[in-house]
Amino acid sequence: MSVKTRILIVSDTHNQTFEIKDIHKTADVVIHCGDMSLYSNLADYQRVLETICQLPAKLKLCIAGNHDMGIDEGNFDKHLASRLDMDVRWGINKGEEVVRKEFGPLGEPRRLLAAAAKAGGVQFLEEGNYEFKLNNGAFLRLYASPYTPAKWRGRAFQYTYDEGHEFAIADNTQIVVTHGPPRGILDYTDGNQRAGCPQLYAAVAQARPLIHCFGHIHEAWGAKFVQWKETFSTGARRSARLSTHTEIDPDTTVILEQVQDLFAQKNDDAATVQAKAAKREEYTRQGYYYTSHCAGDARPIAQGKQTLMLDASYDYSESRKEILKHQWPFVVDIELPIAKDG
Structure with missing residues (x-):
């Protein structure tokens, strides 16, 4: 048995906030x-937390990213000096x-998070791995991690590519929430x-969740429906040698x-440019990109068989010629198992 569940996903709001639309009012998560x-200004945290607190969803979750330097308290002095x-x-x-006043003293960003938890239920x-019983009766198993790779550890929750990082995703996890993307999926930079x-x-290729959502690479905003191959490749299943070529079915992944597909490219004709502009205007008007993957939909998602990959970066890339104030959150419908009593 399963229950339809609506999830609103956004990332990389930075010093911006996002509008509340009617469809958001029905979100479960x-x-x-x-x-x-x-740059870890206290005002930035206050602004986005106030927005999230106002959303009527019963479960509101957030993680840190590499710009949230004040939350990375183990490296607080280094991050303040960097700022x-x-x-x-x-x-x-x-x-x-x-600058010190904007950045705040040690512990202040987490105090704001605690206040948001008390005022608006933001967690x-x-x-780590988490389990939730949702207000609609669904059961959600979720994994979260703020860590991202970098050439050097210059900002919060970062590791070098040589160091690597272990992402210990529990079995049967339905949603994976990370700040950065997995290698090979929605991770191309402007360069x-x-x-x-x-x-x-x-780790995600082994866990095969229903959704893996992230941000970090703003110019890679988008949604990819991944169809996994029926069997894992030989060798260590968590090996970093695994790639999209070994685990993903290219014929049914879209x-x-x-x-x-939203911004004019070099070889686009006039009709294509106009169609892309119209699509951007529609997303901006409604305030989100909507996609549904329940039974009966064109692309239903089943645990272990498909994963919806989402780069939900809200802040736009200034390198584009057609500048927007922001990109768009995602509103996603999926089916989750019904929580058992107790």
């Missing part, structure tokens, strides 16, 4: 995939006293480089939406 702030250095290098020159998730994590891909 809200998920924010990290980077609530831009001070950034302002000097970029010629902002607000003065150390102002901040550390890395045409893949920025996803191979260890994360290997891109549902991506940035390239």
Whole structure:
């Protein structure tokens, strides 16, 4: 037995907030995939948490991202020094006293998160596995992690590619929430480089959740319906050597939406450019991208067989010629198992 469940997913709001639309009012779960702030200003956290608190969904979850430096308390002094250095290098020159006040003292971002939990039911998730009984009677098993790879560990919750990271996703997990993408899926940067994590891909390829949502690579915003091959490749199933070529069926895996299909490309004719502009206007008007993957839909999702991959980065990429104020959250319908009594 299963129950239809609606999930609102957004990431990388930074110093922006997002509008509340009618369809959001029926969401069962809200998920924010990290980077609530831009440079870890307390005002950024306050703004997005106030928005999430107002959403009437019963379960509201958020994780940190690499920009949420004040939440990474184990490296607080390093991140504060980095923030001070950034302002000097970029010629902002607000003065150390102002920057320290914006950044806040040790523990202040988590105090704001605790206040949001009390005022609006927002739950901040550390890395790990979680289980929830939803208000609609569904049972949700979820894994969360804020960690992302980088050439050097310059910001919050980062590791180098040489170090790697273990993503210990529990069996039968329905939703994986990470800040960064897996290697090979919605992870191309504007420089045409893949920025996803191979260890994360290997862990997700083993767990095969219903949804894997993330952000971090803003220009890779989009949705991909992944069809897994029936059998795993030989060798270590969590091996970083696993790739999209070994685990994913290319014939039935499809891109549902991506940035390239929304913004004019070099070889687009006039009709294509106009159609893309119309699609952007429609998404902006309704305030979200909607997709449904329940029984009876064109592409239903079954545990262990398909995964909906979502880069829900809200903040837009300034490198585009057709500038938007933001991209779009995702509203997704899936079916989750009914929670057993007790």
